Amino acid sequence: MKQIITHYGYSDASGEYYVVIDTAKCDGCAECIRQCPKAALELVTLLVDLEDKVVAAVSEDHRKKIKYTCSLCKPEKNQTPCMTACSQKAIRCVWNPI
Amino acid sequence: MKVVQEGKKEYWRWQEYQKILSSKNWEKSDIITAGVDVGSVGSKAVVMINGEVYSWSVTRTGSNSPDSAKKAIGWAMEGTGLELDDFKYIVGTGYGRVNVPMANKAVTEIACHAKGANHIWGPTVRTILDVGGQDIKAIRCDQTGRVTSFLMNDKCAAGTGRGMEVFADLLQIPIEDIGEVSLRVDEEPEPVSCTCVAFAKTEAMGLLRKGWSKEKVLAAYTRAMAIRMCALLKRVGIEKDFVITGGQSKNIGVVTRIEKILGIKRLPMPNWRGGGLDPMIAGALGAAIIAKALHERSK
Ligand code: SF4
Ligand code: SF4
Numbered sequence: 001m002k003q004i005i006t007h008y009g010y011s012d013a014s015g016e017y018y019v020v021i022d023t024a025k026c027d028g029c030a031e032c033i034r035q036c037p038k039a040a041l042e043l044v045t046l047l048v049d050l051e052d053k054v055v056a057a058v059s060e061d062h063r064k065k066i067k068y069t070c071s072l073c074k075p076e077k078n079q080t081p082c083m084t085a086c087s088q089k090a091i092r093c094v095w096n097p098i
Numbered sequence: 099m100k101v102v103q104e105g106k107k108e109y110w111r112w113q114e115y116q117k118i119l120s121s122k123n124w125e126k127s128d129i130i131t132a133g134v135d136v137g138s139v140g141s142k143a144v145v146m147i148n149g150e151v152y153s154w155s156v157t158r159t160g161s162n163s164p165d166s167a168k169k170a171i172g173w174a175m176e177g178t179g180l181e182l183d184d185f186k187y188i189v190g191t192g193y194g195r196v197n198v199p200m201a202n203k204a205v206t207e208i209a210c211h212a213k214g215a216n217h218i219w220g221p222t223v224r225t226i227l228d229v230g231g232q233d234i235k236a237i238r239c240d241q242t243g244r245v246t247s248f249l250m251n252d253k254c255a256a257g258t259g260r261g262m263e264v265f266a267d268l269l270q271i272p273i274e275d276i277g278e279v280s281l282r283v284d285e286e287p288e289p290v291s292c293t294c295v296a297f298a299k300t301e302a303m304g305l306l307r308k309g310w311s312k313e314k315v316l317a318a319y320t321r322a323m324a325i326r327m328c329a330l331l332k333r334v335g336i337e338k339d340f341v342i343t344g345g346q347s348k349n350i351g352v353v354t355r356i357e358k359i360l361g362i363k364r365l366p367m368p369n370w371r372g373g374g375l376d377p378m379i380a381g382a383l384g385a386a387i388i389a390k391a392l393h394e395r396s397k
Binding site for chain 1: 205206209247326330388392
C-alpha cells in the first residue's frame with residue numbers, strides 16, 4: 001500500500017510541533033493509545049483506496065495544544081511512550097522549538 | 099444561478115447559491131450520486147450524473163448538521179425533478195459528516211478534497227491548500243487524486259472563513275471585498291503576532307485606535323495568515339501544480355501573499371460564475387465521486 005503520512009499539530013512563533021503517523025505502516029493495534037499518558041491518541045477510520053482503514057490519530061481536543069500535551073514526554077529525545085510502544089515504527093514526533 | 103436576496107446590510111454575510119448545469123438531462127437508469135460536505139461555516143452539496151457534475155449548492159451551515167445537510171442537498175436538487183430516492187449512493191463529509199442523515203457513508207474530508215481538486219483542475223495537481231470556515235488543510239496527492247500526505251490545522255481560526263467574517267463585520271467591509279481592500283497598502287505592514295480569532299478582534303480595534311487604516315489592519319492580518327499557511331504547506335512539502343480550495347480561494351489578498359511567499363502561482367480559479375466549478379465545492383464534489391466508486395464496487 002502506498003503511504004498517507006498524517007501530520008497533527010502546528011507551527012507557531014515558538015517552533016514546530018507535530019505528531020506524524022504513517023498510515024501505511026500503522027496497523028491500528030492501539031498500543032500507542034494504551035501507553036499515552038495524556039489520552040491524546042485515538043483510532044480513526046480513513047478511506048484508503050475505497051477500503052476503510054482503522055489507524056491511530058491525535059484526538060481533536062489535543063491537536064490545538066499538542067506542544068503542551070506532549071511536552072512531558074520530551075519528544076525532542078525521540079523516545080516518547082507512543083514511539084516506543086509502536087512495533088511498526090509508524091508514529092513519531094517532529095519537535096523543533098526555536 | 100439562483101441567489102438569496104438579503105435585506106439588512108450584514109457585511110460578513112457571503113452569498114448562498116445554487117447552480118444547475120443546464121446542458122444535461124437525467125434518467126432513472128443513470129448513476130446518480132451526491133456528496134454532502136457539512137463544514138463549520140458552509141454546507142455544500144454536489145449532484146453527479148454518471149460521474150459528471152449536474153448541480154450543486156453552497157449554503158450556510160445552520161445550528162445543527164442534519165438540517166444543514168438537508169438544506170444543502172435539497173437546494174442542489176431544487177428544480178431538477180430529482181428526489182432523494184433517485185440517488186444510488188450519497189457520501190457525507192466535512193466536520194459534520196457523521197450527522198448527514200441521507201448519506202450511505204461518511205468519508206473524511208481529506209480524501210474528498212483531493213479527489214475534488216483532481217476533478218476540477220486535472221491530474222497535474224499535487225499540492226492542495228484548503229482554507230475552510232474553521233480549519234486549514236494542506237494536502238499532497240498523486241495524479242489520481244489519492245492522498246499521500248496531509249496536515250490539518252485548526253489551532254487558529256483567524257485566517258479562515260470565520261475570522262474573515264469577524265473582520266468584515268468589525269471594519270464594515272463586505273466579505274467579498276476583504277481581500278482586495280487588504281492589498282490597498284503602499285507597503286506591507288509587519289504581520290501581527292497573534293492570529294487567534296478570539297483576540298484578533300480586540301487587537302484589531304486597538305490598532306484602529308492607534309490610527310491604522312482599515313486597509314493596513316487587514317493587510318497585517320492577511321499577511322500573518324498567509325505566513326502561517328505557508329508554514330503548513332512546507333511541512334507537507336510543496337510540489338507543482340498547486341491549487342487553493344475552500345472559501346478563502348476567493349480572497350485575493352490571501353492568495354496573492356501566499357504566491358509571493360512560496361514563489362509559485364496556484365492554478366487559476368475556474369470561472370465558477372460561468373460554466374466552471376467553484377473551488378468551494380471541492381470536498382462535496384470529491385464525496386460525490388467517491389460515492390459513485392463505492393456504488394460501483396458494491397454491485
Ligand atoms: S502502536 Fe503503531 S501500529 Fe499500533 S496503532 Fe499506534 S501507531 Fe498504529
Ligand atoms: S508524545 Fe506522549 S503525550 Fe504525546 S502522543 Fe505520544 S505518548 Fe501521548
